[in-house]
Amino acid sequence: ETKKEERNARKARLAALLPANPHPIPRGLPRWERVALHRLQTRTMLTPVWLAKFHRPTDQKDTRPDSRCPHCGVPATCDHLVWFCPETSNERAAAINNLPPSLRPKSLWEWTHPRSSEPADRTAVFSSIISYLRSSGIGRYI
Secondary structure (H helix, E strand, O other), X not given: OHHHHHHHHHHHHHHHHOOOOOOOOOOOOOHHHHHHHHXXXXXXXXXXXXXXXXXXXOOOOOOOOOOEOOOOOOEOOHHHHHHHOHHHHHHHHHHHHOOOXXXXXXXXXXXXXXXXXXXXXXXXXXXXXXXXXXXXXHHHHO
16 A cells, blocks of 8 residues: 555656646547657657667678658758658648648647647647658658
C-alpha cells in the first residue's frame, strides 16, 4: 500500500514539473499520429540532417549518410521537408486547401501550433498535417 502511495506521489510531483502544452494534441488519435504531431511541434523528426549528425561509422568504408533533400539537394531539415520542399508542394497545398480559410496556416509554426482553441478546429488542422505526411511520403521521417 505505501509503495503504491509513494509511486502516485512521485508521479504527481514529476507531472507538476512539466509545463502545460499550450498546443495540446487531441486525445484518441492513433499512436503514430500523436508521435508525428509531437515530433513536428518539437522539430525532432528523424530527418536526413539529424541522421547524418548522429551517424557513427562502423568501419573506414562506412560513409556518412547524405543530409541533403533527395529532391532538391538542400539540407533536409524538418522545416524544409514539411514546409519548403518544392517536390511536395502539391500535396502540401491540397492538405492546407482542405481547411476552411480561417484555419489555413501561413507558416509551419502555425500549422503545428493552430491558432484556434476550439477542439474541432485543432483536430481539423492536425488531420490536414497527417494527411500531408502520408500523401507526400514525409511520414517516413517520423
